[in-house]
Every structure is written in structure tokens, then in C-alpha cells.
Amino acid sequence: MPVETSIWRIGEKVEKVPFVPLALESKLQQALEQNLSILDPGLMLVGKQVRTENNKFIDLLAIDPDGELHVIELKRDLTPRDVVAQALDYAAWVRKLGREEIAQLYADHHGGQSLAEGFLQTFDLPLPDVLNAAHNLIIVAAEIDPATERIVQYLVEYSVPINVVFFRHFKVGQDEYLVRSWLIDPDQVAQQAEQRPNNKKRQPWNKQDYYVAFGERSWRSWENAVQYGFVSAGGGRKYTRPLETLQPGRRVSVYIPKTGYVGVGIVTTSATPIKDFTFVVDGVPRTAKEMSFVASEALHDYDDPEQSEWLVGVDWQQVRPRTEALSGGHLFSNPTIVCQLRDESTLKALAEHFPKAFGDGEGADAAD
Template identity: 40%
Template sequence: MPLEFGLWRVDDKPVRVATRPMPLESRLEELIEADPGILGHPLLLIGRQVLTQYGKVVDLLGMDAEGSLHVLELKRDRTPREVVAQVLDYGSWVQELTNEQIRDIYTSYARGRGLAEELDEAFALRFGGTPPEALNSTHALTIVASEIDAATERIVTYLASGFQVPVNVLFFRYFEDEGRSYLARTWLMDEAEAVVPSAGAKGRGKQEPWNGTDWYVSFGDEPSGRNWEDALRYGFVSAGGGEWFSRTIRSLPLGARVFTHIPKVGYVGVGTVSGEPQPFEDAALSLDGDSRRMTDLSLTGTYRRAGDGTDRDGEDPREWIVPVTWERAVQRKEALWRTGFFANQNSACKLRARFTIEEVSRHFGIDQGFPDA
């Protein structure tokens, strides 16, 4: 059974505030859209009155910080059988949404509402970070009602507890007191009991497609270590300090296009990998057609090499150098950063974030690397 709410006004003595029928249950949709926090957990709304491929219309569609989708369906005046069947039908639709379809739904929703038109920007503004690469790895179904009947409670509890269906009911109590209106909410099942399915055949993640070429590189420009001025002048990216840092930079293949980012600064260059990864003491770079060993170059930064010892965990701390031919690169002070841009702690990884690729490419005046639609 869900918790039952009571509300008391306490001035001289406790006076219970009367519960009233909600004038228009459909107004709940407007209230949730105005402040999704009413639901009790952070949510980014990405669609309202969303048309499915089956000709049905989802009241509200949201996304949480993990990239999972949330279907919110108002009970209105439908029977328990109708509303539960409807929300299950929406579940069969939402689980098949691709990354691109999700982004299109949000863009359509944002237009005309004065919202950021890119999902990455909206996600960053709501949650303070970039979306996960895999969106819609799981989903949740919520029936929203101003009251709950025994049949709906029985059916939903049976599906959730007996068959692990991610469905729950959120219902509100409506109060009026001296000309003011109040809402109180509760869930049929608390979140600890509610089912969140693991990713699998029916909950598979939808990643943005990778174009097979673009990689993200994090260049840790440090006062006492590697220096971006060196990388800009001589053409390379690098990482070191242990296996975790150097392993991914060593995975960069010849011909990869690297979008280079200085943490907490922004994107400073795009170029093409032109040589194999090598430890600093063995690395050679092509300068004006000649091959020059890095150890012979005039460098601003310092780079750990063989003989500098091991770190406290016994790992090899050497700096690994990857030669890069810059297509466009700028000084640190000219770095580009926008809310919603992709950033990652790995030294290198495949870059799928289309918003980042398009905006950085546009800013630097280079090809975006995506096939024409």
C-alpha cells in the first residue's frame, strides 16, 4: 500500500487541511513540465505529447543522469486495464529508441520553448556533465494519477514484483486551504523496491555512431610536466605517469583524427596521428622533413623517461609520445569550450559525441567527418 498523506495547519492548534479532488488531472502534466522536481528525483524532460510509431501519444518523456528514459503517463479517466496496457505499449516503443531518435525528440521539444536545442547542452545544464555514450540502456514506466484504485495497484504490483517490469505509480493528493492550493506526492512502491532492469536484449544501450576516425585526447598541460606549447610547436600528443594514463594513448592508430582537449580549459587542436606511439626517450618527430629525436629538441615542459624510476605502485611512469600533424591548433588561451562538450578522464578514447565534433570542427573551420544524411 502507498503511504497516505495528511496535511495540518498549525497556528494555535492543529487543523487538518481538507483533501480535495484535483480540478483537472491533466494539469498535473503542466505542473510536472514546469518543475520535474515534483517527481522527487532529478529529471530532464525531453518530450511532451510525443507521437510513437504506433500512432499513440506519450504524455511526458524524460531522461535521468544515467541516460535512462522515463515514460510518464497520466491515468486520466481510463480504466486500470487501459492505462496499464497503454504504458506497457509505450515501454515496447521506448526500448527501441536509438540515440539519434532520442536526440531528434528532444530537439523537436526544445524548439519554440526557448530551450537549448542540443541535448548535450540541456543535459549539462541539468546534471552538470555530458550525457553517457550509451543512452536508453534502461527505462522506467510511471503512471501519474490524482488517486489510485485497488485494481491499478494490484496489477502494477504484480507486474513489478512478479515479472520485474519497471513500472510504478506516482499519485498526488490535492489540498486547499484559505485560497491556496497544495500538492503532496507518494509512490506506490518506494524506489528501493522498484525494478530497474539491467541492460540486455530488451534494455540495450544506444550509443551515438562512431565514424571510425575521430578520437578524443586529454592533454594534461601541467606546470611541472608536459607542455601544450611543445605539442603545438612540434606536433604530438602525450600521456604518462602510469599504465592507466598511457594505455589508452598508446591505442591511437595511424590515421586517427584526434580532438585534443586540455582539462578545465577546452579544445585546442585537431590533427591526424602520423606515427606510432613511442616512449619519450625513443620518440622522433618530423620537423621540416627531417626526423628529430625529442631528446634533442628545445622543450618547455619536462617528460619522464626510462631511468626516472617507478612510481609508488611499481608502474612504469614514462611519457608516451604520439606524433600528430595538426590540421588546426591554437594557443591555450584560444581554447574552445561550450556547455555540453564531451570530456573524459581517459587519455584517449573514441569520440562519438556528434555535438562536440560538429561545434569544434565548425569553430576551427575543418571537415566535420560525418557522412551526409
């Protein structure tokens, strides 16, 4: 079962915030249509109420930066078992969609805009050559019964990429909040799906390592990132949203374009606008405006979280000067800002170049 989530308000006394049942077919669907990052920061909406060949309608169809499709179904008034069967039925149709059909669906639901254009605007990446090499099923519910939970867990065990996400709706005065939890760790679902005998599209992920592209600009300096312990992105939510996939405890290998890999560290904080990020200097917490930056425009759009820099705290395990960066055409690199690092040869090279970060060096400082 998912972990039960409760919220307490701390004031003159501690009060539990009441859970308010949410009409999934209304507010939640609207929220998901407006911002799919509620589910996953790496999703772009292809269409809502997408008609299948059997004249049924998928609530939401999305695509991720790898070109994989995601079928998102709200439980509504269906019995739990029926919604699982319905999701599987939709998957049987979705798996047959080709590039032209996906592009047409997107155009139909976005006023004729091309899929390639929408993909570039959302992810700042060209549309992959291969689309729909795999697909994923997400059921959105307030709760499910034990039998349905067993069915979903069984399907995942046998490499069906299905999961259930639960939303709780809390209200405090005029403010409303959504709290999300998953039935099964999404990384576990992805890992199980990759074990299918016919899945040859990419190497498995170790559930630990991420690649981060760190583009240096007049508002972003590697020296500051090392000095203060962070990685960052800015200039729009399509650039900063990928940082939200980095959660504390994950390992990041940082790549400066046209230079190479320069550092490896462990994530310590979730993504935060620079205005809200806490810098710690000699044990003293400070705000960005109290800091000194090499990058002259580090505080650009300071009061605008849509455009400002967003930072993720990093405990650097080992860094190298640019002149000693790990580089070469055989190494993995990607124009996307954050992605899972799967390439085994790159991970092996990183372990050799940054031994302290990969457990092969002890008792030394992070910076060489």
C-alpha cells in the same frame, strides 16, 4: 496501498486541511512540465505529448543522468487497467529508440536545441555514450483500484520497471500544495529491474550508499563540513537539485576531486537552502549568519535559494585529513554531485579505509 497522507494546520486550534480533487490533465501536468523534480530531482524533460509510431501520444518523456528514459503517463479519465496497458504499449515503442531518435525528439520539443547541450545545462554532465539502455514507466494518479495495484505489483515482481505515483492536492486559503506518495518504493522497483537476466549494464545497488562529490571553493570548505556536519552544493539548481536525492538514514561517502575520499557519514536532514539550515552547536540551534566559516564566501547569494548553497545534514561516522584520503585510479569517481555508489571494489576499499563508518570499529571518535 500507499500510505494515506493528511495535513493538519496548527493554530488556535488544530484543523485538518481538506483534500481537494485535482484535475490531472490541467494543473498537475503543467506543474510536472515546469518542474519534473516533483517526481524525481534527476529527470530532464525530453518532450510532452510525444507522438509514437502508432499515432498515440506519451504525456511526458524524460531522461535521467544515466541516459535512461522515463515514460510518464497521467491516468486522466482512463480506467486504471487501461492506463497500465497503455504505459506498456508505449514502453514497447520507447525501448527501440536510438541515440539519434532521442536527440531528434528533444530538438523537436526544444526549439532545435541539441540533446547534448540540454543535458549539459541540466545535469552539468556530458551526454552518456549509451542512451536508453533501460527505461522506466511512471503512472500518475489520484487513486487506483485494488486490481490495478495487484497488476503493477506483479509486473514489478517480474522485473518490469513500472510504478504509480499519487498526488494529493491541498488548499489553504490562496495557497495550494501537492503531496506525493509512491505505490512501491522506487528503490525496490529499480532493484527488481536490475535482476533481469539480460540486464548487464551496471552493478546492483545496496539501497544505502551514495557518492557525493565535494568541490572545494572560496564558498565551500571541507573543514566547515566536518566541523558543522554537512555536505553542500551551490551556484544554481542544476548543482543543488541532486542533493534532494539524499534522504535521512542513507550513507554518504564524500570525494574531493583530485584528492580522494575523505569522509563517510549518515544523512540526518534533507537538502535545505543555507538560509533555512539549522546548525546545532553545543546543543544550541543557530543560523548560518551566526556561524564562523573558513570559506570566505560561504554566505554567497544568501537570500536567493536559486543560487545560494544548499546543505544536507550529515552525522560523520569517520573522516580523514586530506593527506590520508583514499585515492587511486581503480576507485569510482564521477563528475556528478550525487549518485548511487554501486562499485563493489570501491565499497570494499572504503570499508577498509573507514572501518568505523562501515561497522568494523567501535567506541572511537568520527575524526581520526
